[in-house]
Amino acid sequence: MTTEVWIAFIATSSLILMIPGPINVGELYRKTLTITALNPKGIIFFSAFMPQFINAESNPEAQLIALATTFLSLAFLNALFYSLLARKVAIFFSTSLRKKWFDITGGTSLIGAGAITASAEY
Secondary structure, three states: OHHHHHHHHHHHHHHHHHOOOOOOHHHHHHHHHHHHHOOHHHHHHHHHHHHHHOOOOOOHHHHHHHHHHHHHHHHHHHHHHHHHHHHHHHHHOOOHHHHHHHHHHHHHHHHHHHHHHHHOOO
16 A cells, blocks of 8 residues: 555656646545555455455454445545645755755666666566
């Protein structure tokens, strides 16, 4: 889930950097929530993970509702946190020099991670 939210954060903050003018926090939150909610990996994870914590001998419906409510509440707070953080990041990267260094650092990190993965022996 953390990876999914991070990807949503990066995607959303990248979109923000291209949008001139003031940032609408509600719109930003909606986009982040949509990306997170429609990610099929999250749905599959939820479907595979939740049943492990259900006791079949004791009201499974109530347990599933409690677990789902907790999970969705935490996902809601997480998406809210990252959307607000993306706003701060967008303000920080408002200059072209900072955007350039962010792109260089991110690209170099990904190339390095790819090289390490390619050279790893399994």
